[in-house]
Amino acid sequence: MSHTVVVTDFDFPDVELERELCEAHGATLETAQATTPTEVIEAAAGADALLVQYAPITEAVFDALPDLVVVGRYGVGVDAVDVASATAHGVQVVNVPAYCEDEVSTHAIALLLACVRNVSNYDAEIKRGTWDWKRGRPIHRLRGRTLGFAGFGKIPERMVKKVRGFGLDAVAYDPYRSAEEIAGRGAEKVEFEELLERADAISVHTPLTDETRGLFDADAFRVMKESAVLVNTARGGVVDTDALADALTAGELAGAGLDVLPEEPPEPSPLLDRDDVVLTPHVAWYSEESIEELRRTATRDVLRAIVGERPENLVNPDVFESTTPP
Structure with missing residues:
Protein backbone atom coordinates (compact mmCIF):
# COMPACT_ATOMS: atom_id res chain seq x y z
CA MET A 1 0.00 0.00 0.00
CA SER A 2 1.41 3.37 -1.01
CA HIS A 3 1.52 6.19 1.53
CA THR A 4 1.71 9.93 0.97
CA VAL A 5 3.54 12.38 3.20
CA VAL A 6 2.91 16.10 2.59
CA VAL A 7 5.30 18.77 3.82
CA THR A 8 2.82 21.60 4.33
CA ASP A 9 5.45 24.35 4.53
CA PHE A 10 9.19 24.75 5.05
CA ASP A 11 11.99 27.29 4.88
CA PHE A 12 14.80 24.75 4.46
CA PRO A 13 16.82 24.97 1.23
CA ASP A 14 15.22 21.71 0.04
CA VAL A 15 13.48 18.56 1.31
CA GLU A 16 15.82 16.00 -0.19
CA LEU A 17 16.54 14.44 3.21
CA GLU A 18 12.83 13.85 3.76
CA ARG A 19 12.37 12.60 0.22
CA GLU A 20 15.16 10.03 0.57
CA LEU A 21 13.73 8.73 3.85
CA CYS A 22 10.22 8.48 2.40
CA GLU A 23 11.36 6.72 -0.77
CA ALA A 24 13.35 4.23 1.30
CA HIS A 25 10.06 3.34 3.04
CA GLY A 26 8.02 3.21 -0.16
CA ALA A 27 6.22 6.48 0.58
CA THR A 28 5.67 9.45 -1.72
CA LEU A 29 6.66 12.94 -0.59
CA GLU A 30 4.75 16.01 -1.76
CA THR A 31 5.43 19.63 -0.80
CA ALA A 32 3.54 22.89 -0.47
CA GLN A 33 3.99 26.31 1.05
CA ALA A 34 0.66 26.54 2.84
CA THR A 35 0.00 29.40 5.24
CA THR A 36 -3.70 28.85 6.01
CA PRO A 37 -5.86 25.83 6.92
CA THR A 38 -7.57 26.08 3.53
CA GLU A 39 -4.24 25.88 1.72
CA VAL A 40 -3.22 22.91 3.87
CA ILE A 41 -6.47 21.11 2.98
CA GLU A 42 -5.99 21.77 -0.72
CA ALA A 43 -2.37 20.57 -0.67
CA ALA A 44 -2.94 17.47 1.44
CA ALA A 45 -6.06 15.80 0.05
CA GLY A 46 -5.68 12.05 0.55
CA ALA A 47 -2.49 12.38 2.58
CA ASP A 48 -1.54 9.88 5.29
CA ALA A 49 0.85 12.24 7.07
CA LEU A 50 1.72 15.90 7.35
CA LEU A 51 5.10 17.41 8.18
CA VAL A 52 4.48 20.93 9.44
CA GLN A 53 6.77 23.84 10.17
CA TYR A 54 4.54 26.88 10.71
CA ALA A 55 1.23 26.16 8.99
CA PRO A 56 -1.86 26.11 11.27
CA ILE A 57 -3.34 22.63 11.58
CA THR A 58 -6.83 23.28 12.89
CA GLU A 59 -10.00 21.31 13.48
CA ALA A 60 -11.09 22.18 9.93
CA VAL A 61 -7.99 20.42 8.60
CA PHE A 62 -8.78 17.25 10.52
CA ASP A 63 -12.41 17.39 9.40
CA ALA A 64 -11.36 17.67 5.76
CA LEU A 65 -8.58 15.03 5.75
CA PRO A 66 -10.17 11.74 6.94
CA ASP A 67 -7.21 9.61 5.77
CA LEU A 68 -4.75 11.45 8.01
CA VAL A 69 -2.85 9.20 10.42
CA VAL A 70 -0.22 11.54 11.84
CA VAL A 71 0.95 15.15 11.98
CA GLY A 72 4.65 15.72 12.57
CA ARG A 73 5.81 19.13 13.82
CA TYR A 74 9.28 20.34 12.94
CA GLY A 75 10.09 21.58 16.45
CA VAL A 76 9.51 21.22 20.15
CA GLY A 77 6.28 23.20 20.47
CA VAL A 78 3.00 22.09 18.92
CA ASP A 79 1.26 25.47 19.23
CA ALA A 80 0.26 25.42 15.56
CA VAL A 81 -1.47 22.05 15.86
CA ASP A 82 -4.89 21.64 17.49
CA VAL A 83 -3.86 18.58 19.48
CA ALA A 84 -7.29 18.16 21.06
CA SER A 85 -8.92 18.00 17.61
CA ALA A 86 -6.24 15.64 16.38
CA THR A 87 -6.95 13.32 19.30
CA ALA A 88 -10.70 13.51 18.72
CA HIS A 89 -10.13 12.52 15.08
CA GLY A 90 -7.77 9.68 16.00
CA VAL A 91 -4.73 11.42 14.50
CA GLN A 92 -1.35 11.05 16.15
CA VAL A 93 0.79 14.15 16.73
CA VAL A 94 4.56 13.96 17.00
CA ASN A 95 7.20 16.57 17.69
CA VAL A 96 10.99 16.71 18.14
CA PRO A 97 11.49 17.51 21.81
CA ALA A 98 15.26 17.24 22.25
CA TYR A 99 17.06 18.18 19.05
CA CYS A 100 18.36 21.63 20.04
CA GLU A 101 18.97 21.63 23.79
CA ASP A 102 22.63 22.46 23.34
CA GLU A 103 21.93 25.23 20.81
CA VAL A 104 19.16 26.94 22.82
CA SER A 105 21.08 26.83 26.09
CA THR A 106 24.13 28.32 24.37
CA HIS A 107 22.06 31.00 22.64
CA ALA A 108 20.35 32.02 25.88
CA ILE A 109 23.76 32.46 27.49
CA ALA A 110 24.92 34.47 24.47
CA LEU A 111 21.94 36.83 24.84
CA LEU A 112 22.56 37.10 28.58
CA LEU A 113 26.22 38.03 28.10
CA ALA A 114 25.41 40.45 25.28
CA CYS A 115 22.99 42.26 27.60
CA VAL A 116 25.15 42.20 30.72
CA ARG A 117 28.27 43.39 28.87
CA ASN A 118 26.34 45.82 26.62
CA VAL A 119 27.88 44.26 23.53
CA SER A 120 25.34 45.44 20.95
CA ASN A 121 25.42 49.02 22.18
CA TYR A 122 29.21 49.18 22.08
CA ASP A 123 29.22 47.68 18.59
CA ALA A 124 26.68 50.24 17.35
CA GLU A 125 28.57 53.13 18.95
CA ILE A 126 31.85 52.12 17.32
CA LYS A 127 30.19 51.78 13.92
CA ARG A 128 28.80 55.30 14.40
CA GLY A 129 32.35 56.52 14.99
CA THR A 130 32.36 56.67 18.80
CA TRP A 131 35.14 54.94 20.76
CA ASP A 132 34.16 55.47 24.38
CA TRP A 133 33.89 52.81 27.08
CA LYS A 134 31.71 55.09 29.19
CA ARG A 135 28.81 54.80 26.68
CA GLY A 136 28.01 51.35 28.10
CA ARG A 137 27.87 52.30 31.77
CA PRO A 138 26.93 50.92 34.19
CA ILE A 139 28.22 47.35 33.83
CA HIS A 140 28.45 45.16 36.91
CA ARG A 141 30.49 42.07 37.61
CA LEU A 142 28.64 38.86 36.80
CA ARG A 143 30.27 36.64 39.42
CA GLY A 144 28.26 36.28 42.60
CA ARG A 145 24.96 37.25 41.00
CA THR A 146 21.80 35.18 40.71
CA LEU A 147 20.52 33.67 37.47
CA GLY A 148 16.83 32.77 37.59
CA PHE A 149 14.86 30.38 35.42
CA ALA A 150 11.16 30.46 34.62
CA GLY A 151 10.62 26.81 33.84
CA PHE A 152 13.33 24.27 34.59
CA GLY A 153 13.59 21.54 31.98
CA LYS A 154 16.47 20.11 29.99
CA ILE A 155 17.63 23.43 28.52
CA PRO A 156 17.95 25.26 31.88
CA GLU A 157 19.71 22.19 33.27
CA ARG A 158 22.30 22.53 30.51
CA MET A 159 22.60 26.25 31.16
CA VAL A 160 23.33 25.67 34.84
CA LYS A 161 26.20 23.38 33.87
CA LYS A 162 27.53 25.79 31.26
CA VAL A 163 27.50 28.90 33.48
CA ARG A 164 29.01 27.18 36.49
CA GLY A 165 32.37 28.78 35.73
CA PHE A 166 30.83 32.26 35.89
CA GLY A 167 30.21 31.88 39.63
CA LEU A 168 26.45 32.40 39.42
CA ASP A 169 23.86 31.18 41.88
CA ALA A 170 20.79 29.60 40.25
CA VAL A 171 17.14 29.77 41.31
CA ALA A 172 14.21 28.30 39.42
CA TYR A 173 10.44 28.67 39.33
CA ASP A 174 8.73 25.52 38.08
CA PRO A 175 5.49 24.39 39.76
CA TYR A 176 5.76 20.96 38.12
CA ARG A 177 9.14 19.94 39.54
CA SER A 178 10.03 19.23 43.14
CA ALA A 179 12.58 21.15 45.17
CA GLU A 180 14.64 17.97 45.40
CA GLU A 181 14.68 17.49 41.62
CA ILE A 182 15.71 21.08 41.01
CA ALA A 183 18.34 21.04 43.75
CA GLY A 184 19.79 17.85 42.30
CA ARG A 185 20.39 19.74 39.06
CA GLY A 186 22.12 22.72 40.61
CA ALA A 187 19.37 25.25 41.38
CA GLU A 188 17.13 26.30 44.25
CA LYS A 189 13.37 26.08 43.80
CA VAL A 190 11.51 29.34 44.45
CA GLU A 191 8.02 30.71 43.90
CA PHE A 192 7.43 33.15 41.04
CA GLU A 193 7.42 36.27 43.24
CA GLU A 194 10.72 35.26 44.81
CA LEU A 195 12.20 34.59 41.38
CA LEU A 196 11.35 38.14 40.34
CA GLU A 197 12.71 39.63 43.56
CA ARG A 198 15.99 37.73 43.75
CA ALA A 199 17.21 37.20 40.20
CA ASP A 200 19.72 39.52 38.56
CA ALA A 201 18.85 37.88 35.26
CA ILE A 202 15.90 35.67 34.33
CA SER A 203 15.92 33.19 31.46
CA VAL A 204 12.47 32.10 30.24
CA HIS A 205 11.91 28.43 29.37
CA THR A 206 8.18 27.82 29.81
CA PRO A 207 5.81 26.52 27.15
CA LEU A 208 3.08 28.87 25.95
CA THR A 209 -0.16 27.92 27.71
CA ASP A 210 -3.13 29.77 29.15
CA GLU A 211 -1.24 29.71 32.43
CA THR A 212 1.97 31.25 31.06
CA ARG A 213 0.67 33.68 28.42
CA GLY A 214 1.73 37.16 29.55
CA LEU A 215 3.44 35.72 32.63
CA PHE A 216 5.99 38.52 32.42
CA ASP A 217 3.74 41.56 32.48
CA ALA A 218 3.78 45.05 33.96
CA ASP A 219 3.25 43.71 37.48
CA ALA A 220 6.17 41.29 37.11
CA PHE A 221 8.51 43.97 35.79
CA ARG A 222 7.71 46.25 38.73
CA VAL A 223 8.90 43.52 41.11
CA MET A 224 12.13 42.76 39.25
CA LYS A 225 15.37 44.51 40.15
CA GLU A 226 16.11 47.70 38.23
CA SER A 227 19.48 46.16 37.30
CA ALA A 228 17.94 42.89 36.08
CA VAL A 229 17.99 41.46 32.56
CA LEU A 230 15.29 39.31 30.95
CA VAL A 231 16.17 36.65 28.35
CA ASN A 232 13.50 34.77 26.37
CA THR A 233 14.29 31.84 24.08
CA ALA A 234 10.98 30.02 24.76
CA ARG A 235 7.77 31.48 23.33
CA GLY A 236 7.12 35.14 22.54
CA GLY A 237 3.67 35.21 24.14
CA VAL A 238 5.09 34.50 27.60
CA VAL A 239 6.35 38.10 27.69
CA PRO A 266 7.54 41.58 14.48
CA GLU A 267 5.00 44.29 13.91
CA PRO A 268 6.33 47.83 14.53
CA SER A 269 7.41 47.87 18.16
CA PRO A 270 9.24 50.27 20.47
CA LEU A 271 11.58 47.40 21.29
CA LEU A 272 13.10 47.58 17.80
CA ASP A 273 14.69 50.99 18.43
CA ARG A 274 16.16 50.34 21.87
CA ASP A 275 19.87 49.95 22.59
CA ASP A 276 19.05 48.00 25.76
CA VAL A 277 17.28 45.21 23.84
CA VAL A 278 19.14 42.52 21.90
CA LEU A 279 17.00 40.72 19.29
CA THR A 280 17.60 37.59 17.23
CA PRO A 281 15.15 36.05 14.71
CA HIS A 282 13.92 32.92 16.53
CA VAL A 283 17.23 31.27 15.78
CA ALA A 284 18.24 29.78 19.15
CA TRP A 285 17.35 26.30 17.90
CA TYR A 286 19.61 26.47 14.86
CA SER A 287 22.88 24.83 13.96
CA GLU A 288 23.61 22.81 10.85
CA GLU A 289 23.67 19.71 13.04
CA SER A 290 20.41 20.48 14.84
CA ILE A 291 18.47 21.21 11.66
CA GLU A 292 19.44 17.85 10.17
CA GLU A 293 18.50 16.09 13.41
CA LEU A 294 15.17 17.94 13.46
CA ARG A 295 14.21 16.94 9.95
CA ARG A 296 15.42 13.36 10.21
CA THR A 297 13.69 12.73 13.55
CA ALA A 298 10.33 14.20 12.48
CA THR A 299 10.28 12.31 9.20
CA ARG A 300 11.21 8.98 10.72
CA ASP A 301 8.48 9.34 13.31
CA VAL A 302 5.70 10.03 10.82
CA LEU A 303 6.89 7.07 8.76
CA ARG A 304 6.66 4.86 11.85
CA ALA A 305 3.11 6.07 12.46
CA ILE A 306 1.77 5.43 8.96
CA VAL A 307 2.93 1.79 9.03
CA GLY A 308 1.38 1.18 12.45
CA GLU A 309 4.49 1.44 14.62
CA ARG A 310 4.53 3.59 17.75
CA PRO A 311 6.36 6.88 17.14
CA GLU A 312 9.17 7.79 19.51
CA ASN A 313 7.90 11.31 20.24
CA LEU A 314 4.14 10.93 20.48
CA VAL A 315 2.40 13.97 21.95
CA ASN A 316 -1.04 12.30 22.33
CA PRO A 317 -0.32 8.63 23.21
CA ASP A 318 -3.99 7.83 23.84
CA VAL A 319 -4.57 7.85 20.08
CA PHE A 320 -2.01 5.13 19.42
CA GLU A 321 -3.27 3.01 22.29
CA SER A 322 -6.89 3.33 21.16
CA THR A 323 -6.11 2.40 17.53
CA THR A 324 -3.71 -0.47 18.25
CA PRO A 325 -5.35 -3.92 18.16
CA PRO A 326 -5.27 -5.72 21.54
Missing part, protein backbone atom coordinates in the same frame (compact mmCIF):
# COMPACT_ATOMS: atom_id res chain seq x y z
CA ASP A 240 4.10 41.15 27.32
CA THR A 241 6.43 43.10 25.03
CA ASP A 242 4.49 46.38 25.31
CA ALA A 243 4.81 46.19 29.09
CA LEU A 244 8.49 45.30 28.68
CA ALA A 245 9.12 48.40 26.57
CA ASP A 246 7.34 50.55 29.17
CA ALA A 247 9.35 48.96 31.99
CA LEU A 248 12.65 49.60 30.21
CA THR A 249 11.67 53.22 29.59
CA ALA A 250 10.72 53.61 33.25
CA GLY A 251 14.01 52.09 34.38
CA GLU A 252 12.30 49.13 36.05
CA LEU A 253 14.84 46.75 34.55
CA ALA A 254 18.14 47.11 32.69
CA GLY A 255 17.72 45.19 29.47
CA ALA A 256 16.36 42.23 27.54
CA GLY A 257 17.60 39.62 25.11
CA LEU A 258 14.77 38.18 23.00
CA ASP A 259 14.95 35.41 20.44
CA VAL A 260 11.16 35.09 20.26
CA LEU A 261 8.36 37.64 19.93
CA PRO A 262 4.55 37.45 20.01
CA GLU A 263 4.46 38.34 16.30
CA GLU A 264 7.15 36.92 14.03
CA PRO A 265 8.35 38.78 12.03
